[in-house]
Amino acid sequence: MPIDPDEHVTVPTAAERRSRAGVRCHVDPDGRSVVVDGIRVSALPETFVELAQKLPLVDLVVVGDAMVRRMIGLDELRRHCADASGPGAAQARAALAFVRSRVDSPMETRLRMLIVLAGLPEPQVNLTVGDPLTMARRKYDLSWPEVRLVVEYDGRQHVDRVDQWESDLERREAIDDDGWRIIVVVARGIYARPDQTLSRIHRLLVERGHPDVPRRMSEAWRAHFPVHA
Numbered sequence: 025m026p027i028d029p030d031e032h033v034t035v036p037t038a039a040e041r042r043s044r045a046g047v048r049c050h051v052d053p054d055g056r057s058v059v060v061d062g063i064r065v066s067a068l069p070e071t072f073v074e075l076a077q078k079l080p081l082v083d084l085v086v087v088g089d090a091m092v093r094r095m096i097g098l099d100e101l102r103r104h105c106a107d108a109s110g111p112g113a114a115q116a117r118a119a120l121a122f123v124r125s126r127v128d129s130p131m132e133t134r135l136r137m138l139i140v141l142a143g144l145p146e147p148q149v150n151l152t153v154g155d156p157l158t159m160a161r162r163k164y165d166l167s168w169p170e171v172r173l174v175v176e177y178d179g180r181q182h183v184d185r186v187d188q189w190e191s192d193l194e195r196r197e198a199i200d201d202d203g204w205r206i207i208v209v210v211a212r213g214i215y216a217r218p219d220q221t222l223s224r225i226h227r228l229l230v231e232r233g234h235p236d237v238p239r240r241m242s243e244a245w246r247a248h249f250p251v252h253a
Contacts, residue, residue, distance in 0.1 A: 025083055034066060034074065050074065052110065068096045069104035072120075076112035081119055082137050082248045086130045088123035098125050126150045131177045132165050134214050135221075138249055139166070139175070142222050143242030145234060147175060171232035172204040175225060179211070205232065218249040 034050045034057075035041055041049045052074075056067040066074055068091060076084055092098040101123070105116045122140065126149055127133055140146050147166035165176040205228060213221040222241060229237040 025079070025087070028078070032074070050077075050111075054109075069101050072101060073105065073108050073112045073116045076115035076119060080248065081115075081122075082134060084115070084119040085122045085137055086133045088119060089127035089133045090130070092123060092125050093127055098123065124149050128165070129177070129179075131179060131211070131214065135175065135177050135209055136166055138214060138218050138221065138245055139225060141242065141245035141248060142226075143238050143244070144222075144226060144229065145236045168229065168234055171229065171234045173228055173232055173234075174204055174206040175209060176206060177209050177214075214249065216252045218245065219251050 030046055030048045032048050032050065034052050034055050036051070036053050036055065038051050041051060043049070052070075056070045057064050058067050059065075065071075072084075072088060072091060075087055079087065088101065092101060102120060105113070105120050108116060122137060124136070127136075128150065132149075136147065136149070145168060147168055148164075149166065150163050151167045151169060152163045153169070164174045167174045207224055207228065209221055222245070226237065226241055
């Protein structure tokens with residue numbers, strides 16, 4: 025998430041606002057709070073709406089995916105955002121439309137958002153597929169099972185650990201043997217050349233006959249994923 029040097033404090037009424045250097049004071053008469061380690065803080069769904077006031081769309085979806093993965097149910101977050109009003113409510117609802125359960129990492133969220141904002145069919149998240157011969161089960165980061173296409177993000181840890189690298193190679197060979205096609209994306213494919221990543225994915229979706237792939241991709245992704253050639 026982007027670094028913010030200020031401390032953000034929420035109070036129930038405007039009369040309780042205070043002006044201090046390094047402190048940004050917000051007013052929310054309906055804000056819910058909880059006590060964590062003796063400190064009163066905003067409740068999780070309230071935090072999501074508060075962050076919507078300052079985070080861009082993709083970063084807010086990253087937060088939402090992490091919340092529903094580890095801390096709060098997606099239905100609870102939806103109910104809260106549906107009832108929310110005031111600053112951040114509309115942005116929170118817009119981001120929540122993209123939040124999904126079972127997402128494993130922030131980069132997986134960013135890769136999925138790149139795909140969806142380009143107007144491509146949304147991939148399934150962490151689909152588990154069983155091998156009928158070996159009974160082994162494989163989990164795919166993002167996939168379109170109807171055309172047997174997989175997109176996965178590889179972080180630096182996959183290079184730093186030799187055993188992980190060897191395991192990934194064996195896994196990808198098994199995927200090829202099953203007739204699936206895999207596209208591997210690294211950080212550069214999201215932060216520097218998202219255009220190339222999308223071109224690869226779009227081409228293979230077309231080649232493998234996905235029924236919902238558009239002839240031309242949307243340009244909406246460009247506002248969130250700048251190209252650095």
